Amino acid sequence: MAGWAIAVHGGAGVDPNLPAERQEQAKQLLTSVLNLGIRALKSSASAINVVELVVRELESDPLFNSGRGSVLTEDGAVEMEASIMDGSGRQCGAVSGLTTVKNPISLARLVMDKSPHSYLAFSGAEKFAKEMGVEMVDNEYFITQDNVEMLKLAKEANSIVFDYRIPKAGYEPCSTVVQSPIHMNGLPIHIYAPETVGCVVVDSEGRCAAATSTGGLLNKRTGRIGDSPLIGAGTYACELCAVSCTGEGEAIIRSTLAREVGAVMEYKGLGLQEAVDFVIKERLDEGKAGLIAVSKTGEVAYGFNCVGMFRGCATQNGFMEVGIWD
Amino acid sequence: MSQEVLDTLNILGKMGWAIALHGGAGDIPINIPAERREPREASLRRILQIGVSALNAKSSALDVVELVVRELENCPHFNAGKGSVLTSNGTVEMEACIMDGSSKQCGAVSGVTTVVNPISLARRIMEKTPHIYLAFDGAEAFAREQGLEIVDKNHFITPENIERLKQAKEANRVQQDYTQPIKLENQNVPDGDSKLGTVGCVAVDNLGNLAAATSTGGLVNKMVGRIGDTPIIGAGTYANKFCAVSATGRGEAIIRETVARDVAAVMEYKGLGLKEAAAYIVDQVAPKGTTGLVAVSPTGEVTMPFNTTGMFRACATEDGFMEVAIW
Numbered sequence: 001m002a003g004w005a006i007a008v009h010g011g012a013g014v015d016p017n018l019p020a021e022r023q024e025q026a027k028q029l030l031t032s033v034l035n036l037g038i039r040a041l042k043s044s045a046s047a048i049n050v051v052e053l054v055v056r057e058l059e060s061d062p063l064f065n066s067g068r069g070s071v072l073t074e075d076g077a078v079e080m081e082a083s084i085m086d087g088s089g090r091q092c093g094a095v096s097g098l099t100t101v102k103n104p105i106s107l108a109r110l111v112m113d114k115s116p117h118s119y120l121a122f123s124g125a126e127k128f129a130k131e132m133g134v135e136m137v138d139n140e141y142f143i144t145q146d147n148v149e150m151l152k153l154a155k156e157a158n159s160i161v162f163d164y165r166i167p168k169a170g171y172e173p174c175s176t177v178v179q180s181p182i183h184m185n186g187l188p189i190h191i192y193a194p195e196t197v198g199c200v201v202v203d204s205e206g207r208c209a210a211a212t213s214t215g216g217l218l219n220k221r222t223g224r225i226g227d228s229p230l231i232g233a234g235t236y237a238c239e240l241c242a243v244s245c246t247g248e249g250e251a252i253i254r255s256t257l258a259r260e261v262g263a264v265m266e267y268k269g270l271g272l273q274e275a276v277d278f279v280i281k282e283r284l285d286e287g288k289a290g291l292i293a294v295s296k297t298g299e300v301a302y303g304f305n306c307v308g309m310f311r312g313c314a315t316q317n318g319f320m321e322v323g324i325w326d
Numbered sequence: 327m328s329q330e331v332l333d334t335l336n337i338l339g340k341m342g343w344a345i346a347l348h349g350g351a352g353d354i355p356i357n358i359p360a361e362r363r364e365p366r367e368a369s370l371r372r373i374l375q376i377g378v379s380a381l382n383a384k385s386s387a388l389d390v391v392e393l394v395v396r397e398l399e400n401c402p403h404f405n406a407g408k409g410s411v412l413t414s415n416g417t418v419e420m421e422a423c424i425m426d427g428s429s430k431q432c433g434a435v436s437g438v439t440t441v442v443n444p445i446s447l448a449r450r451i452m453e454k455t456p457h458i459y460l461a462f463d464g465a466e467a468f469a470r471e472q473g474l475e476i477v478d479k480n481h482f483i484t485p486e487n488i489e490r491l492k493q494a495k496e497a498n499r500v501q502q503d504y505t506q507p508i509k510l511e512n513q514n515v516p517d518g519d520s521k522l523g524t525v526g527c528v529a530v531d532n533l534g535n536l537a538a539a540t541s542t543g544g545l546v547n548k549m550v551g552r553i554g555d556t557p558i559i560g561a562g563t564y565a566n567k568f569c570a571v572s573a574t575g576r577g578e579a580i581i582r583e584t585v586a587r588d589v590a591a592v593m594e595y596k597g598l599g600l601k602e603a604a605a606y607i608v609d610q611v612a613p614k615g616t617t618g619l620v621a622v623s624p625t626g627e628v629t630m631p632f633n634t635t636g637m638f639r640a641c642a643t644e645d646g647f648m649e650v651a652i653w
Contacts, residue, residue, distance in 0.1 A: 085582075090582040090583075091582070092578075092581065092582055094553075096461065096553075097461065097462060097551075115549065116549075117545075117548065117549060117552045117553075117554075117577075117578070118553075118554075118577065118578045118581050118582075119552065119553040119554070119558075119581075120549060120551045120552055120553070121436065121437065121461055121462065121551045121552075121553055122437060122461065122462040122463070122551050123462075123550065123551060124549055124550035124551015124552060125551050127549075127550065127551070128549065128551070185456075186456055220457075221455075221457075221460070221464055221467075221468070222463060222464040222467075223460045223461050223462055223463055223464015223465050223467070223468075224457050224459070224460055224464060225434075225436075225458075225459040225460070225461055226459075230459075230558050230559070230560075231558065231561065231581050231582065231584070232558065232559075232560040232561060232581075232584040232587060233558075233559065233560065236584075249458075250456065250457060250458050253432070253458050253459070253559050254430045254431070254432060254458070254559065255430075256559060256560035256564075256584065256587045259560055259584045259587055259588075259591075260591075263584075263587070263588065263591040263595065264595060267591055267592060267595035267596050268595045268596075285430070
């Protein structure tokens with residue numbers, strides 16, 4: 001009997017100059033949420049419950065770009081989106097344009113379970129949240145000083161096209177940093193905030209589920225929807241596998257990245273790792289992204305074609321790994 | 327057919343153009359009154375001709391699908407643009423999506439309330455922003471920035487749809503677009519996301535380029551803020567080098583089955599031809615009563631399968647074949 005497996009991510013596209021202390025913080029958080037998921041799996045929680053539980057934890061922690069700690073829109077506010085999919089039956093739920101819902105992934109779950117629809121957005125989603133009695137907070141709750149600084153840098157970077165010398169806020173205020181040639185989604189990598197957190201799980205019954213949540217693209221115009229709430233793009237789960245993606249949202253949408261893993265497994269008969277490798281290598285064209293995936297037979301895999309992806313994975317036979325780089 | 331053969335045929339200009347469009351799939355009763363059937367058939371015929379003329383004038387597939395969907399949006403008989411169904415608040419909230427098969431560029435929009443042609447807004451997002459998808463206030467603001475035609479919200483509302491909403495509220499359920507008087511014992515529609523009625527167009531031009539476009543008012547009596555399959559790339563709309571697809575039917579089913587993407591995936595990964603691939607998805611994968619689609623291939627083939635009672639549709643190919651049908 002194939003066992004359970006779990007993978008989590010905190011976003012792809014990481015600054016290669018990220019200070020060691022921040023890398024350590026990230027790995028600690030990934031380890032802690034992974035352990036939370038593992039404990040739940042050991043007590044026979046279902047995949048769909050585990051992915052929601054783990055992503056809630058990631059949303060509540062301000063470290064990654066989701067829930068509290070989300071990046072800011074061009075107006076300096078937080079606008080979040082999320083989606084969740086249950087591989088057995090392929091029910092799904094998604095939300096966009098949230099500004100006061102403490103845990104977007106839980107609202108996505110409620111859309112799936114308690115509404116006649118699959119996807120709610122903006123004021124309609126907020127109204128549904130009130131009706132459901134989920135925890136609501138002021139938009140300020142989500143905003144961190146780090147992200148206020150990052151927005152400033154992003155706005156400056158947008159007015160300078162190629163050559164710039166900008167001090168890294170929060171690291172060494174007096175130093176200047178040589179221009180990084182690496183860009184993600186139009187931003188220099190040291191300003192870019194990896195988009196999304198996610199979790200994929202296969203439980204001990206072989207059921208797969210996926211969940212993804214994000215504050216979206218730093219300095220985005222209000223109303224911009226990325227891949228995270230789009231089933232088939234940022235999130236997908238079926239009988240064979242579950243996938244959560246992160247990276248350049250537009251590239252992920254265009255390549256229907258999450259569905260692609262499932263499609264090549266189903267239609268080409270590829271195994272999980274083969275499918276992940278194929279999709280990352282062949283389906284992204286110029287785009288930069290990463291993903292985590294599990295299969296119903298208890299395998300776990302990840303892949304990314306950009307600089308770094310915050311991730312962790314574990315399987316029932318005791319394997320566990322947390323990493324950032326290649 | 328292998329990619330190499332396809333490319334060669336394209337270079338040789340052996341491909342004819344083809345176009346297919348739909349006005350929504352659903353439980354369209356055979357005994358639909360003439361005064362409801364005829365205007366729709368006539369509109370399909372007229373709008374098909376507009377697309378055909380554009381293709382004959384060597385317009386690109388992308389221009390053609392936008393043009394045709396604009397016409398369908400402007401026509402009050404279909405659930406898109408003017409003639410859109412109403413939300414539970416009695417308002418109109420439109421969404422649309424467009425995709426260019428050669429580049430896989432795409433644009434999508436949701437929560438549009440004052441823009442006369444949502445499909446054109448979707449195209450503008452694709453071409454003038456680094457993004458794919460804008461919604462609600464952000465989409466409306468962008469439309470104004472771009473100088474797109476804006477009207478009063480009431481422009482889109484028709485008496486037919488006010489009546490539909492009233493019926494749906496009386497039945498206290500979310501309703502399909504094309505329904506007879508409600509017969510509770512005849513429900514093949516579970517409470518849930520029953521979205522029927524959309525408009526869409528797919529085309530391949532004389533250069534073998536593919537494009538797809540879909541537009542809708544969504545689901546009668548839907549919750550404010552509800553998004554369906556139409557603006558979700560891979561669900562209701564998709565185009566790449568293998569085919570262009572626009573789907574219609576029950577939104578939730580189309581989303582979870584990634585209908586539009588899967589038609590192309592099955593062609594690419596299993597080597598099926600267009601008709602086979604589309605039939606496979608509609609007959610074997612999508613649950614009965616939920617899905618219809620129109621699709622074209624780079625070699626000028628057209629297919630319009632559906633597993634609902636009917637689908638308002640029309641198609642034409644360069645060799646003179648033409649069809650307008652409902653069942």
